[in-house]
Amino acid sequence: MNLPADRIKALRNSMKAKGIDAWIVHSADPHLSEYLPAYWQQRVWLSGFTGSVGTVLVTDDFAGLWVDSRYWEQASKQLNGSGIELMRAGEAGVPTLTEYLSLSLKPSAVLGFNPDMVSLKTANVYRNELESKGININTEEDLLQPLWTDRSKLPSQKIFKHDKNYYDLDASQKIKLVRDELKLDDGGWHLVSSLDDIAWILNLRGNDVAYNPVFLAHLAIFKDKVVLFIDLEKVDENIATYLEGHGVQTANYDDLKEFISSMDISKLMVDPERVALGSVSAYKGGIVEIINPSRLLKSRKTDHELSHIRLTMEEDGAALCEFFAWFEAAFSKGEEISELTINEKLLEYRSKRNGYVSPSFATIAGFNANGAMPHYRATEESFSLINGDGFLLIDSGAQYLGGTTDITRVVPVGVVSEEQVKDYTYVLKAHIQLAMAEFPVGYPSPLLDSIARLPLWKAGLEYGHGTGHGVGYFLNVHEGPQVIAYKAYKMNHTEMYGGMITSNEPGVYRPGKWGVRIENLVANVPAQKTEFVETLKFETLTLCPIETSCVDIGLLDCAEREWLNKYHEQVRERLSRHLSGQALDWLNRKTKAI
Missing domain, CATH: 3.40.350.10 (Creatinase/prolidase N-terminal domain)
Incomplete structure (x- = not known):
């Protein structure tokens, strides 16, 4: 078959x-x-x-x-x-x-x-x-299991501790925070199945899932004990001692369902969006639906974590400058460059930076029509060479010990058309408008979407994806609960609080022609506090020049031009010390005021 x-x-x-x-x-x-x-x-x-x-x-x-x-x-x-x-x-x-x-x-x-x-x-x-x-x-059986005869085995790589220099709350403190939020007593317990929540609570990481430093496990939290269900072959003596020191017992990954069916505690608290039906269907007690406290807690990065993320952005930004300088030089020399080459070179430059671990998702490098597919991925069987005229869209990211990155830039290749310039400029306006936003603490994140989309709507433009997703801390590049997407307005728990990191990535896509998307990561930071309101604003974390050669400056208002010039000034100041030679020259040219 x-x-x-x-x-x-x-x-x-x-x-x-x-x-x-x-x-x-x-x-x-x-x-x-x-x-x-x-x-x-x-x-x-x-x-x-x-x-x-x-x-x-x-x-x-x-x-x-x-x-x-x-x-x-x-x-x-x-x-x-x-x-x-x-x-x-x-x-x-x-x-x-x-x-x-x-x-x-x-x-x-x-x-x-x-x-x-x-x-x-x-x-x-x-x-x-x-x-x-x-x-x-x-739901009694899986019909595909007997048909899928060449199915892969479950991953079995060792887990490891996240270096304690990168976090300020240990596993015991995080477990206590979860217990306190749930007000656990003798009659209740909490099951966590979402891998990023488990990794965050325990300050552990793994390699079971491509691009995400997590490991396959379930975590049961009681008033007086914690049980980690995991392939025990992944737990070496060092990790076993670490877990024991934080009061965490271990059990085999496959024993979860039997464990649940044997429980006589009356109340199981689970997040219905983040636990599978099959995991809890055998439970004899009552199920209380909640949101995982860890989901909310981990979304609000601490000042300590944000300080590491800012340093990580400098490392990532420097690698990107080296990459773009290479691309400019190689293209001008007439070297053959494909969408696959771009992925290889990004990996090469990032892997040299301090704290680098892996990509945070598969690189999206799409030239012209391929860039019109928001989640396009070049393969050995299907890719394009970068030649002729048009737009090259590059969306990439990395996992570092000090944070997770995600950035999109568009590179004009050869001569670009008036329509391409218009699309690019309106996407830039949308990006800047959201970057300048100020909003009350607790404001529903989906409602911010119209700020970004308004310049595009006025120009008769639109895009189908959300404008922003949460981002983890050396964890998943897509993290909730916040999301900037007006179609998600009915979702619960989308309020914005300090420390949250979200992407800002409006776009325009013309199928069969080209795509435009400009993406930075932003953090919620305090703006002002008066007798009427306490507000947050966005600190743009990502550090990399935004191409201006294809901008119609006449379409930008004074505030938008001022934001762009200040952003480029900050990028130049913070990245210059990490660069030399053609990369430094490229940075200086690309951050000139407009």
């Missing part, structure tokens, strides 16, 4: 044998991770679509992939010949997955899915919206 069409046929045969009318394949694992170990990439195996999100539905006469606008162009290419229809989630007239199921399945039909890959919240949505229609839900 080498083709998606063959795999879907085999799945349908299995569904028929089991009496299942519809089967959902989610992009998830038992930890509801965004980036998945190969072992859990069921949707990729079945469909051939490699995007980081997306859900496949298979019935006896239909197969569809629901995915948002970031991946429409990529999905349309990768699904070609698979027999899977692209369902453009969010587009007018396209039903949601549950709407489609409600309309297409008859009463008494059976819907199945793997409960280990579905959040408790999503499972409840299925029950609430489908069982009332007479649709039955079967």
Whole structure:
């Protein structure tokens, strides 16, 4: 079964044998991770679509992939010949997955899915919206497991301690903070399955998931004990002693469900968005739905952490200046440069910087039409050379011991058109307007989105993705709970507080032509406090020149020009001491006032 069409046929045969009318394949694992170990990439195996999100539905006469606008162009290419229809989630007239199921399945039909890959919240949505229609839900077995004969093994790399110089709260203090937030007593306990939360609480890191320094585990927190469920082969003697010193017991990763089924404590507190149905379905007591306290706590970086992040941004910014100086020189000499070369060179320059660990996501280097796909990724089988005229969009990031980076810049190549200049300038205006924002403490983050989008809306422009996502501290490059996206206004716990780090990345994409996105990371810092209001503002953390040769200066107002010049002055002052030669020359030229 080498083709998606063959795999879907085999799945349908299995569904028929089991009496299942519809089967959902989610992009998830038992930890509801965004980036998945190969072992859990069921949707990729079945469909051939490699995007980081997306859900496949298979019935006896239909197969569809629901995915948002970031991946429409990529999905349309990768699904070609698979027999899977692209369902453009969010587009007018396209039903949601549950709407489609409600309309297409008859009463008494059976819907199945793997409960280990579905959040408790999503499972409840299925029950609430489908069982009332007479649709039955079967989660007893994983139909794909026996079909996926060449499935990878679970990762098994050792875990390690985050250097204590980079944090100011030890594991015992963080465990106490979580307990205090939950007010744990003898009748309750808390299960954490989200990998970044576990890594943050314990000040441990791992290599089980590409780009994210986390490890596969579950963490059970009681009033008087803590149990870490993990592959014990990953825990060496040093880590075992460390955990014991913080009152953390260890148990085998696979023993979680048996442990939960044996519990007689009456109250289990879980985050329904961050724990899988399969992990808790055997629990006999009551389940109380909360937000993981660790999710909120880790989003608010301490002053100590922010000080390391600022130093990390200097290291990353210096590496980027060296890269862009190399690119400019190599291109002017007529050297062959491909989208793959860009990824290799970014890795080369970053790996020389202090504290560097790994990329924080797969580099997006898209020239012209490829840049119009927000999550494009060049491969050995499909990539473009950088030649001729147009826009080169580069979105990249890295993991450092002192923080996580994520930055997007657009490089004009050759001669750019008036329309490209217009698109670029309006995206820059959007970026600057958000960077200058001031807002009350506790303000819902989705509502900030209109500040960035207003200049684009006035110009008749728009983009499909959110403007900002939270970013971890030597953790996941996508972190919540805050998100700058007006379509997320119904989400809970999106309030903005001091110390949060968020991306600022508006864009414009013209399919088949080019894409523009300008991205910096920003931190919430105090602005003012009066008898009326206490406000926050954004400190731009990312340090790298923003290209100005393709800016229509006449479209920028005085405040926008002043912001850009001050930003470039800061970039030059903080990066100059890290650079020399052609990289320093490039920095000085690219940070001149406009």
